[in-house]
Amino acid sequence: MARILVIGGYGVFGGRLTERLAAETSAEILVAGRSLEKAAAHCRRKGGKPVRIDRDGDIFNEIALLEPTIVIDAAGPFQAYGKDRYRIAEAAIAAKAHYIDLADDSAFVAGIGTLDDSAKAAGVAVISGASSVPAISAAALDELTQGLSAVSLAGSAILPGNRVPRGLSVLRAIVGQAGRPLHVWRGGNWTDTTAWGDLRRFTLEARGVAPLEGRLASAIGAPDLILFPERYGVRSALFHAGLELKTLHLGLWLLALPVRFGLVRSLGPLAGRLGRMAGWLARFGSDRGGMVAYAVGRDSAGRAVDRRWTLIAEAGDGPQVPPTPALLLALKLMNGAGLTAGASPAVGLLTLSEIEIGLSPFRIRFDRSEKPAAPLLERVLPEGFATLPQSWCRLAEIHDIDRFEGMASVERGVGLSARLIGALFGFPSAAPAVFVSVTKEKTTSGEKWTRRFGTKSFVSHLSRKPDDGPGVLRERFGPFSFLLRLSAERGRVAWPVQSGRVLGVPLPRALMPRSETVEYEGADGRFCFDVKISMPLAGLIVRYRGWLEPASPPHGLSRTGSPAAAPSSIHLPAAQSDQPAPVAPEAASTISGRAGISGT
Template identity: 40%
Template sequence: MSGESFSLLIIGGYGAFGGRLAQLLGEEPRLRLLIAGRSLEKADDFLADMRSPKGGAGRLGGNDLGARLQAVAFDRDGDLEEQLTRLRPDLVVDASGPFQTFRQDAYKVVQACIDLDIDYADLADSTGFVASIGELDAQAKAKGVFALSGLSSLPALSFAALEAMAPHFSRIESVAAGIAPSPHVKIGLNVVRAIASYAGKPVAVLREGRQAKGHGLIDEMRVTIAPPGAAPLASRIFLLVDAPDLALLPRRLNGLQSTFTGVGTEPQALQRLLSAAARLVRLRLLPSLLPFSRLVQAASHRFAIGDHRGGMFVRLGGLDRQGRKLNCGWHLVAEGDDGPFIPVIGVEALVRRLLEGRRPENGARPAAGELSLADFEAAFRRFSITSGIRLDREEEALPLYQRILGSAWERLPPALAAIHAGGARIATGRARIERGGGLLARLVARIFGFPPAAADVQVTVRFATDGDKEVWTRSFGNKSFQSWQAEGKARDRHLLVEVFGPFRVLLALVPEGDRLRLVVRGWRFFGIPLPLFLAPGGDTYEEERDGRFHFHVEIGGRLTGLVVRYTGWLRLEG
């Protein structure tokens, strides 16, 4: 400790990630936060914004009870010993970069910290930088300090997820991980430069248990990020990126056969253009995409199209404890502007541990496995972030809704779980039906056979199984209509598919307290995707009230207005 407070120097403290770390820690009165960068003016401006009630950080650190904030000039290419001796930090966090571009004296900041008995951590995502920091391990141990590299999404969070899933396996054969940033997040120039530095160039991966060459932003994998109980992100292609996990995983897992780390950005059309440019580098028609970094960044800002949601996944494949094939995935979805805080949550957790007197072991090493998934999840609660694990055993014959919900199935109230328990069954009850009055709404209702308006009518629902499908026959009085439901495949994975004739509606199952919401995520006509903003939708949910299953279903759209709304209750017969 320095005096009465813990002194934390954040290099790149007013940048995209350093600034967010300062926001997370700005409310902590035990801290002295040194916001550092080459420009003292920019550091001062950042702190002025933090202290402003209207600033994004003002909510966290702008009051008199928060951290002591100080802007300082810091040049990593200057006299590091003089600067660090003058500032006297207890911990240095390097949030600058891009670490991929560090060549000579790449570890000069780390070395200076070790020489001056200062602990060190960074947000590096460079494979070479993170994987080789262990060369300084003996020096750090001799000095009684720690130096942790890569305390970010990859590899710190990805390895925390891996460790949480590993007990399900007797052998892990494949590991894939990826990040899907929200298209509305302003990606920093250093991040773009880091990716551009290896676009189209060889990236070391494992294939069939052997070292192989992938190619940055060219090799691909399709993944649907879908935490149990949350609306999935749109299925997307992830392009290979050079992340520390690729070097660290073979050290951690004996017998590992394949590895992949990727990024999946929206809009996908822009990502395909970037991949095409990477192919020009591979063909040696371009030396590098680095000169185009500003153009790529500007294009990502200009074409910010899609939901303001981001996510991350870690997927394992192998054998379970009984020797059966098992796939297991950890999924995360972050809403709105909360996603960009994820890369700095690991450092925040480290700092709070230090304030409680819990130090990591001395030495220099990658941060993979340094924090547990529980450490991250505790921080996620401050944000609109949902995460969870899905187990996929092909031989398990689980009910349809249980397969889609995964572990979120356990959160369903008993009345809802009973209705969706699978198998042939009959439920009866009462319903109120409202119909839209527009010409197009009446035409749609007639085509699908929706029942007429009624204040109180007998309702019977017959459930039948047909292979992996459930057939629902709904009878309101003497009027019946039918649909079938199944689990989505390929790009529709983790969604409920409900089919009415030539129309296929894709629904996310989202538990909310005693309710299960059905949220429309897409629709098709004879397999042809249709615009989501024209999709039939409305406020549709199931809930338990007084121990009984209740339903509230709305079907309508922008063109039709309300088509039908039926509400009521059901109970299982027999």
Template identity: 40%
Template sequence: MRTLVLGGTGVFGGRLCRLLAGDPLVDLTIAARDRARVEALAAELGIAGLVLDWRRDLDRVLASRQFDVLVHVAGPFQGQDYAVAEACIRHGVHYLDLSDDRAFVCGIDRLDAAARAAGVFVCSGASTAPALTGAVLEQVLQEGMAVDRVSFAIVPGNDAPRGRALIEAILSGAGKPIPDQPGRHVWGSLRRFAVPGLGRRWAASCDLPEPALFRRRFGVAETYAGAGLELSVLHLGLWLLAAPVRLGLLRSLSPAATPLAWIADRLRAFGTDKGGLRIDFEAAGGPRTWSLVAEGGDGPFIPATPAAALVRKLARGEVTQRGAMPCIGLLSLAEIETEWLQASLRIACGWGEDGASFRPSLYRRVLGRAYGALSEAGQRLHGGTGANWSGRCSVDGPTNLAGRLVARLFALPPATADAPIEVDFVVRGGRETWIRRVGGRAMRSEQYIGLRRPGGWIVERFGPFAFDLRVPVKDGRLELVMTGMRFADVPLPRFCWPLIKAAETEDEEGRFQFDVEIGLPGIGRLVRYRGFLTGR
């Protein structure tokens, strides 16, 4: 499938290209106006690049019959016409876009007759809103729930890149009334949403397609469509700045785009690289909640994944619809989740208030493709189901008085040749709590993806101590390699770090096997425990 990504060097366009590059069914070309950026990304991904001003040159390019599908990511879509989609229809090219603007997405069906006559597929909104939110709603409806109300909030991390188009899109609408939603204004109607793994974050109403589409297609009476900024000072500051627009004293905040972007960039370090989405459904059978958390800076991939999934379906010949339509009912939640898994994105989602059902598991997200190199026993243990494993182990204690004093201080297990061991795994909000019981002692730690940490790293916290651990896997053997340490979130120098040797393998009986040794510089070994575990 010869695919042209228009606006392919932007925040979302570049990520879409990264998702699709390397797919043998997709012959990818990146297009944008900036020659240097086009050539750099094309060379990095090993794909074709095209310097293109679409308002001037698109008809000529499409007339060459070089492309089967065009993905439009050159926003902002607020106030934009359908010139790109109309050009695609004229030249028999399928069209997708990543718009989340209500007017643009909901109005795409005006091109339906022309698209049908040309035999092409035209789809608007192949993004978080409405493709992902709609896929979640459809799953609820397929389970037999009659949904009356939907409330959702998209809450990106403060580290998320803010392209000029995104900033202009937000500011152009802030304070303006939302059509068909009496009393609601863009960036008004403040609410707080608790996202598992992220905590409580602010949201404000936005002019997104879901209220109209969910009512028209699924009969949902009311939908609150919101988004929020991680830092309260930015979120509430924008809400206050939008007040003159709400009161009719200003036409728009668009002229403030440059200074507001400058201020937001100065505050970037005060937030995180963790974002999420929460959707609440109200029905006669009771409420349900679905949440998503994206870590490691992978959140900006989310808007691109529905488009990537749809391009692949087109390439496989699985999209038979022709005509123009919003991106509702074209993708399942499972198909979008598959994109996250294939790209090794640190994104987890699930049902419930506490994130106990989040999938993929913590270690699958941390390890990515390397997860498949774990032993079968390792994959079972790290599957993230939250369970109890038990087995036997031996414990070697300290070799000197200083070591024995430190071991007693931290309640490490006493030396023994053979002892029962139990490990409870508790999963909440994308994190895992490990409770190890051996020799009458309990060791409790929490494992999670750390702030601004690269892939393949994990953080393990014991009380006020947090350890950054690299997690390499080779030939079924997983090791934990220490790369940093903090006390009460204050980094400690290397000479303070403990000496840790930890490995996981599988024994000849197919059981999970572990070998962990902890020591201190100048003191030596504090404890070494090794043995096996089996799941109940």
């Protein structure tokens, strides 16, 4: 008879896993953990055989004596496993048992490939991350990215209800990260952000159930952040998690500020106390939670689309989601269904249909959706966008954040009024040659552009209103806002200023800036610009000329490529389908014309 050893088998997720294993298999289920009393209490209610195991003890000998067919680690927190983090997996390999874990730690899951040779030699499968992330998120994205010729953005978010139980391991994982640096792949580069920062709102919708509206979520570590840049060739990979009660979510954000500013090393030691405090609010909120996975890219017709897979769990069934991939993989191993020996993250091993079927006994709904996701400037120029040069379109393709670099020369007006106006807008100082960068970031209302010339930078916000007609674009520099009307003809773009306001008050014609800008593709394929801004009473304010090119490779990573300076070695199974190289719109060879104040 097969024997499955589940470490942490009486916890929030492990308990649900052992209950289902006992009900759905003929295997002997060993419910293990440090407390034999808790294991026995669980077995009396749900079935299985209680076993005491301490992963910090003689784990090799303890596992060998039990002679399991499969070892599942559902304990955690995997962030705290230390230098010998793979001791349980290594003990399983030594006992010639398959190994599965529910790890959600990026480094832990991404580094499991270091055991590949020993797992193959023992003839066993070693699978890490058989949980919501990355197993379910990868299965969803494998389906969502089918047929997309270029995927710019891939991400997911988990939003549990406040009334569902939260294990101490989960709390330690979240609280221990809050405020600490988080390594993320955004805009085709590795960069650092802050865990439990990047605050966003998510609304999850599925047919047949009420939506989850306006749930807060913050960036937090997950295996997806390391695995998905390579797997899907994206320019940005995101993961967010949230607490239903805004009081708890924002409270943790505030508590993390001392960590962020280096005053406290970690909130990890407070996890238990914070968990008890959260328990005081357990009667508030709901027992409804959800998960969403999303991908933004170009379909076969060249249209930018946002595809989403949504899960909404009701009646407290959310905790059934994380252990389901481990259950399904254990069943596959017992049935000999196509899993080969070796060590890898739990991506590409389950289909989304298999996961949905595995969750069908519970009050969980699923939905798929697709909506247009044209970037801001394509929405401004819906008819002319595809006729513009490739370099111009590349600078307009913003679905998260991107950075462009080059060189420029800068001239400044010499009159007193010209100098004062230039200083007011933050325009760069005069220089014959200066390094220039432009960072474009998608926002809820449009895009934020940060232009940096040497050490000097200035920022503007670009947006459209729902009823704006073709060509209309709005740009704001602090208290100043301008209405622009873009047009594209024969590969030319014009950005004329139609009107301006300061603090909402219309600017008179005498104070209206005039922008003369030429944007064109140079002979070497670079995006080139010549921006001249003047005013009737002040003359020349600033003129800057130069070129820009992407600061990172043309489109993220290929499916077989590797992110530069990736934080861990990664062993991945092949994705379910290959994506061809990105397709840029057909472009004319040059572009020239007049542009508005927002010209690059």
